[in-house]
Amino acid sequence: MSPIRLLLLLAGFSPFLTAGAVEPVFHFETGPPTWRGERIALPPGFAPDLGWTGVEEIRFAPGMFEAEAPDFFSYVLVFHLAPGSEVSEAGLKRELLVYYRGLAKAVMAGKEKTVDPSGFAITLTKAESPTLAAPDAAPKAEGWTGTLDWIEPFATEKTQKLHLEVHVWKEGEHPVVLSCVSPVDPGAEIAWPALRGIRKTFRFTP
Numbered sequence: 001m002s003p004i005r006l007l008l009l010l011a012g013f014s015p016f017l018t019a020g021a022v023e024p025v026f027h028f029e030t031g032p033p034t035w036r037g038e039r040i041a042l043p044p045g046f047a048p049d050l051g052w053t054g055v056e057e058i059r060f061a062p063g064m065f066e067a068e069a070p071d072f073f074s075y076v077l078v079f080h081l082a083p084g085s086e087v088s089e090a091g092l093k094r095e096l097l098v099y100y101r102g103l104a105k106a107v108m109a110g111k112e113k114t115v116d117p118s119g120f121a122i123t124l125t126k127a128e129s130p131t132l133a134a135p136d137a138a139p140k141a142e143g144w145t146g147t148l149d150w151i152e153p154f155a156t157e158k159t160q161k162l163h164l165e166v167h168v169w170k171e172g173e174h175p176v177v178l179s180c181v182s183p184v185d186p187g188a189e190i191a192w193p194a195l196r197g198i199r200k201t202f203r204f205t206p
Contacts, residue, residue: 029201035059047102054081067155074182074191083173107153120150137203141169
């Protein structure tokens with residue numbers, strides 16, 4: 001059982017879906033080495049106020065939960081949302097803050113600790129391809145770069161600045177939000193080449 005699943009279950013949340021329960025099928029080319037994954041329903045139990053409904057799927061870098069690893073807290077996160085979901089810049093900022101605030105509170109509660117998420121903050125700046133290359137399967141996806149300042153609750157319980165590369169497009173009538181996330185500077189040759197490679201080849205499969 002992964003740390004995120006264990007801690008959320010200890011906190012009393014059971015947002016995870018059973019295997020094969022929900023379409024669509026997400027395709028990630030992640031290895032080797034192995035990138036573990038989770039799939040959950042939206043809104044998740046740890047963020048019931050999230051304004052998005054749908055499905056989330058995530059792939060964690062091998063060092064995701066190891067504070068000393070070069071790819072610590074690095075992952076690819078995809079939301080497949082209900083038709084009509086708001087994915088404007090304002091919508092992205094609002095919903096991502098709700099998501100991370102809820103996540104931090106739930107994980108810390110699983111450790112019988114508390115956290116004040118009121119100081120969490122997100123920035124997003126519109127970026128154009130090829131500056132921010134979109135997935136091959138969605139070449140016209142809109143892109144943003146940004147940061148999220150929060151408290152990392154899993155390993156360090158300390159303030160952390162996450163760098164974000166976010167793409168938004170539609171799969172049929174469903175908005176899709178794909179985020180590459182890492183505390184590593186986006187210009188570094190650590191973590192980001194793998195994240196961007198996964199993004200480049202991401203697609204939905206029948």
